């Protein structure tokens with residue numbers, strides 16, 4: 072599904088037929104399995120914060136506190152101007168549901184093609200893939216809350232739990248966590264990853280690497 076997002080469809084009608092299905096499955100329907108619920112139960116009653124590169128809204132659907140989430144890379148539920156002519160995002164649910172329900176022969180009708188309300192350019196997904204990504208006011212507020220959280224944890228016993236972070240965008244979570252733990256002797260780093268569980272030697276005994284399925288690992292603790 073991820074690779075499909077880069078496919079050069081011949082027409083915008085076909086493009087949005089594919090994208091509306093992708094958005095429905097990944098954003099408006101709940102992920103199967105108890106992984107997110109298990110994680111929420113683990114953090115409930117604790118002072119937590121979620122930093123994620125996921126764009127599928129599953130943390131919100133599983134009941135995580137919205138004020139404790141920073142989804143850095145966008146949201147399948149939002150559109151933005153493709154130019155972009157302004158730094159705003161738009162909820163796409165109503166149109167996406169219509170595109171999904173009404174498409175025929177792998178095409179949506181031309182009247183459903185989303186256009187920027189300000190300049191009329193085609194709308195595009197609010198997903199970070201290059202420097203046209205729109206960071207709206209909500210994005211900056213979430214970043215500020217994450218930075219406040221980090222400031223409050225300075226020198227305190229805090230667990231940096233990294234789940235399934237690869238080397239696609241390691242600068243956002245992985246390197247950030249290593250840096251926080253290196254600076255704070257009371258902090259701990261736990262990395263759960265199937266096939267790529269490792270930590271820098273400098274973290275020594277303050278790190279724990281679990282090579283395995285995230286769902287199975289979390290089950291052990293709930």
Ligand SMILES: [Zn+2]
Pocket residue numbers: 152153154155156157187188189190191192
């Ligand atoms: Zn525009």
